[in-house]
Amino acid sequence: MRGAVIYGPGDVRVENLDDAMIVKPTDAVIRLAATCVCGSDLWDWRGINHVDQPTPMGHEYAGVVEAVGGDVENVKVGDFVIGSFFASDNTCPICQAGYQSSCVHREFVGGAQAGLLRVPLADGTLVATPGMPEPDLIPSLLAASDVLGTGWFGAVAAEVGPGKTVAVVGDGAVGLLAVLAAKQLGADRIIAMSRHASRQELAREFGATDIVEERGDAGVAKIMELTDGLGAHSVIEAVGTQESMMQAIHSTRAGGHVGFVGVSHDVEIPGEELFFSAVHLHGGPAPVRRFLPELIDLIWSRQIDPGKVFDLTLPLDDAAEGYKAMDERRAIKVLLQP
Amino acid sequence: MRGAVIYGPGDVRVENLDDAMIVKPTDAVIRLAATCVCGSDLWDWRGINHVDQPTPMGHEYAGVVEAVGGDVENVKVGDFVIGSFFASDNTCPICQAGYQSSCVHREFVGGAQAGLLRVPLADGTLVATPGMPEPDLIPSLLAASDVLGTGWFGAVAAEVGPGKTVAVVGDGAVGLLAVLAAKQLGADRIIAMSRHASRQELAREFGATDIVEERGDAGVAKIMELTDGLGAHSVIEAVGTQESMMQAIHSTRAGGHVGFVGVSHDVEIPGEELFFSAVHLHGGPAPVRRFLPELIDLIWSRQIDPGKVFDLTLPLDDAAEGYKAMDERRAIKVLLQP
Numbered sequence: 001m002r003g004a005v006i007y008g009p010g011d012v013r014v015e016n017l018d019d020a021m022i023v024k025p026t027d028a029v030i031r032l033a034a035t036c037v038c039g040s041d042l043w044d045w046r047g048i049n050h051v052d053q054p055t056p057m058g059h060e061y062a063g064v065v066e067a068v069g070g071d072v073e074n075v076k077v078g079d080f081v082i083g084s085f086f087a088s089d090n091t092c093p094i095c096q097a098g099y100q101s102s103c104v105h106r107e108f109v110g111g112a113q114a115g116l117l118r119v120p121l122a123d124g125t126l127v128a129t130p131g132m133p134e135p136d137l138i139p140s141l142l143a144a145s146d147v148l149g150t151g152w153f154g155a156v157a158a159e160v161g162p163g164k165t166v167a168v169v170g171d172g173a174v175g176l177l178a179v180l181a182a183k184q185l186g187a188d189r190i191i192a193m194s195r196h197a198s199r200q201e202l203a204r205e206f207g208a209t210d211i212v213e214e215r216g217d218a219g220v221a222k223i224m225e226l227t228d229g230l231g232a233h234s235v236i237e238a239v240g241t242q243e244s245m246m247q248a249i250h251s252t253r254a255g256g257h258v259g260f261v262g263v264s265h266d267v268e269i270p271g272e273e274l275f276f277s278a279v280h281l282h283g284g285p286a287p288v289r290r291f292l293p294e295l296i297d298l299i300w301s302r303q304i305d306p307g308k309v310f311d312l313t314l315p316l317d318d319a320a321e322g323y324k325a326m327d328e329r330r331a332i333k334v335l336l337q338p
Numbered sequence: 339m340r341g342a343v344i345y346g347p348g349d350v351r352v353e354n355l356d357d358a359m360i361v362k363p364t365d366a367v368i369r370l371a372a373t374c375v376c377g378s379d380l381w382d383w384r385g386i387n388h389v390d391q392p393t394p395m396g397h398e399y400a401g402v403v404e405a406v407g408g409d410v411e412n413v414k415v416g417d418f419v420i421g422s423f424f425a426s427d428n429t430c431p432i433c434q435a436g437y438q439s440s441c442v443h444r445e446f447v448g449g450a451q452a453g454l455l456r457v458p459l460a461d462g463t464l465v466a467t468p469g470m471p472e473p474d475l476i477p478s479l480l481a482a483s484d485v486l487g488t489g490w491f492g493a494v495a496a497e498v499g500p501g502k503t504v505a506v507v508g509d510g511a512v513g514l515l516a517v518l519a520a521k522q523l524g525a526d527r528i529i530a531m532s533r534h535a536s537r538q539e540l541a542r543e544f545g546a547t548d549i550v551e552e553r554g555d556a557g558v559a560k561i562m563e564l565t566d567g568l569g570a571h572s573v574i575e576a577v578g579t580q581e582s583m584m585q586a587i588h589s590t591r592a593g594g595h596v597g598f599v600g601v602s603h604d605v606e607i608p609g610e611e612l613f614f615s616a617v618h619l620h621g622g623p624a625p626v627r628r629f630l631p632e633l634i635d636l637i638w639s640r641q642i643d644p645g646k647v648f649d650l651t652l653p654l655d656d657a658a659e660g661y662k663a664m665d666e667r668r669a670i671k672v673l674l675q676p
Contacts (some may be wrong), residue, residue, distance in 0.1 A: 041618065097593045099593035102592030102593065185457065222540045230442070240609075254440030256620070262611030263610075267609025269609060271603075272603070278437055279622075282619065283612075283616075284615065
């Protein structure tokens with residue numbers, strides 16, 4: 001099979017790799033209908049995460065089950081399935097509490113930018129669609145695998161709901177889909193923080209009622225202006241830097257909720273400031289599995305169209321160009337066709 | 339009136355001060371039935387908080403209304419009342435959401451280690467008891483003013499409830515009363531972290547089912563051992579140091595809740611660690627006002643006896659000895675009689 005491998009900063013190559021295979025009886029192998037490049041892949045591409053050795057890339061996937069191990073019961077060959085970047089047993093107390101991305105048996109699912117993918121703990125990880133999807137639904141189903149599930153978790157973690165004013169820090173695919181999630185979850189007002197015209201447009205399409213272009217303290221001041229000086233009830237942090245985290249905390253009213261889903265890099269939260277802010281803070285690797293049945297249903301019934309975040313489609317063999325386009329912010333998110 | 343004034347580290351003097359008076363029509367003046375020394379007062383005593391100028395001390399109070407301003411409607415002269423360290427209007431959107439300690443009009447109530455105290459925003463701040471309390475109830479009613487309300491908020495912030503295993507980091511008055519709160523809120527199992535025999539005993543009396551003497555990483559390991567390797571559902575942090583905060587975060591299972599009520603000093607929370615812990619984090623200055631009616635009711639009906647945290651009673655004139663006894667951990671909490 002063909003698959004993308006990173007060798008170092010700015011060096012992603014698509015190569016001939018051994019076909020993914022069943023290793024354990026709880027595995028499934030799926031043939032990818034589509035895969036994509038994640039904002040978090042860019043940490044490796046940029047050299048911020050150190051790459052020790054050539055590493056297969058990609059952790060977002062949707063496709064057809066090609067083979068299952070002897071213990072797999074919940075999915076069968078021929079099913080169209082979606083799963084998350086962390087495989088989970090979905091039965092341990094942590095999974096049962098809805099935190100499948102912290103499952104006691106979790107395994108990272110890597111190497112999804114390829115033709116085939118081995119998924120561990122298939123029974124707990126994969127969710128099948130009601131049937132074979134129309135081709136135009138595939139981008140949205142793929143989005144559910146990570147960016148939609150992550151944006152959705154950010155909104156849930158920020159306790160978005162009716163009567164609330166929501167602010168979203170970050171206009172990448174996750175931030176934009178957090179806007180979509182906030183809309184679905186019934187928020188009254190959704191403020192997207194973005195200074196890119198095309199992203200602002202998509203944010204509005206997904207449900208943003210206000211756009212704030214300012215960042216940092218100026219961005220916070222603008223949110224205060226829009227909320228009678230109190231701050232938003234719910235703020236979703238979808239970047240992962242010190243500036244974005246503090247912007248999120250400072251934009252939230254006392255007693256409000258920050259949901260943070262940007263993978264934190266070199267972030268230190270000052271305890272005293274957090275204390276006196278009196279906000280709630282919750283985040284982490286999104287337990288996408290918790291939300292997959294609901295998200296698949298919303299996509300299947302065409303109530304949401306999260307696939308719109310893919311504004312560039314490339315053949316898998318051009319993966320490196322996909323990374324480059326996202327790194328340079330020429331593309332919001334790149335879909336790769338195996 | 340007599341009142342305690344801090345001049346610098348280790349230097350608290352009780353002096354003749356001008357009587358507290360009505361300044362604004364929304365004020366009340368109360369004659370203190372009792373007052374006390376708070377763990378947070380020790381930050382000043384120890385020189386960790388810098389004291390710029392001689393400052394009247396004390397922010398915990400219960401007593402009889404002596405005078406009210408022209409706009410005060412909810413309490414009258416002769417009422418026995420309790421209030422919190424932050425005066426609040428109890429009507430702004432932040433108060434209405436239950437965060438009175440972040441009220442948009444909040445004022446710190448200082449100078450309570452005295453015979454008389456001016457309380458701003460009396461209508462929103464003070465809660466009257468059903469009648470004049472029996473003398474033996476006064477320590478408990480005084481505890482409601484801060485340490486009980488703060489321990490209670492810690493438990494609520496940590497989402498303590500039936501079916502949950504709770505750990506409490508810190509065995510000061512707030513930590514011990516967080517144990518009491520956890521018991522009242524229906525926790526299944528309450529682990530108190532303490533290495534002092536007399537505090538362990540009180541923790542057990544308040545409802546602790548387990549005691550852990552280890553601290554830091556060893557304390558975390560012990561909590562893991564007691565919770566099938568998962569961590570507690572709810573952890574209350576009642577110290578305010580880097581070690582106690584990290585101990586609390588690391589002792590909490592993924593998806594669980596940390597309630598932090600120790601005033602953070604030099605605490606920096608590493609973002610990446612918080613991210614991958616997947617815990618909820620909430621704390622701050624306790625909105626004691628939210629809980630006062632319920633707490634007064636529990637005390638009045640003698641269902642709880644939080645006054646037991648006072649293990650040393652001194653005349654107000656001996657306030658300095660009270661600070662010293664708490665600083666040296668000879669006393670859990672010192673009651674001062676004006």
